[in-house]
Amino acid sequence: MTSENNQNRSYSQEDIQQILQIAIAHQVKDDNKEFSYQQLAEIAGELEIAPELLQKAESDWLFNQRENQQRQDFNNFRNYRFKKRFVKFAIVNTVLLLLDLISGGGLSWSLYILVFWGLGISLNAWNTFQLQGEDYEFAFQKWYQQRQLKQSFGKVFNRVLAAVNR
Template identity: 40%
Template structure:
């Protein structure tokens, strides 16, 4: 019986997930690669590419966490200041609701900040 490369990849993936030990040493990785006919040079290049990708994902996750934290600060400021403006409005001139204008203006900026944080993906740069 013969297998194509996709079948081999799927079988090995299942075997690796079923293996009770969750970690492999570098020597085991090199041994598995040599058994599959993968040269040490190709393995080294692929490993470096994988490490770079892992680093990018870590940095992207950290960056996204910072963006979310900044948005939460912006939202809390929006609520606090606008509650104060509404209270000031009700005390000084209850017949005219002027505080709606800063609420709408700042709210529009807050909406775009929210959209930028939660609906845009960070691109590889």
């Protein structure tokens, strides 16, 4: 392409962000390196981004990173809890089915337990693997608040222990 064609093109802010993101990704792949804060500040300066805006953007990015990590921890907690419940369901119902078979007459009463408990497990699976919506947000907020409360109590307890041990 000629330089005249390059000068006549225009891009939206979103287009520029996407192009630069792809270019930076290619550079990191090629050089297998990370950028320092100084390099980030230089790039921002070349793009005429004020230092205050860069600091605000970095602060927002760090907040988003922490929140994403919290959500990942929450999802891992829910998956672990579901697996634990499912294993309990499978073991107990296997034993009940075997007892029903051994007691003679084939399967009868154990199927009712299997179906009703299975319905509960199915609903639990739906809630566990549903990662969007109001119910998810409510469950995440509740879990996050409980986690913060536990951490706060842990800190207070550790301070009290440290003061008592002095």
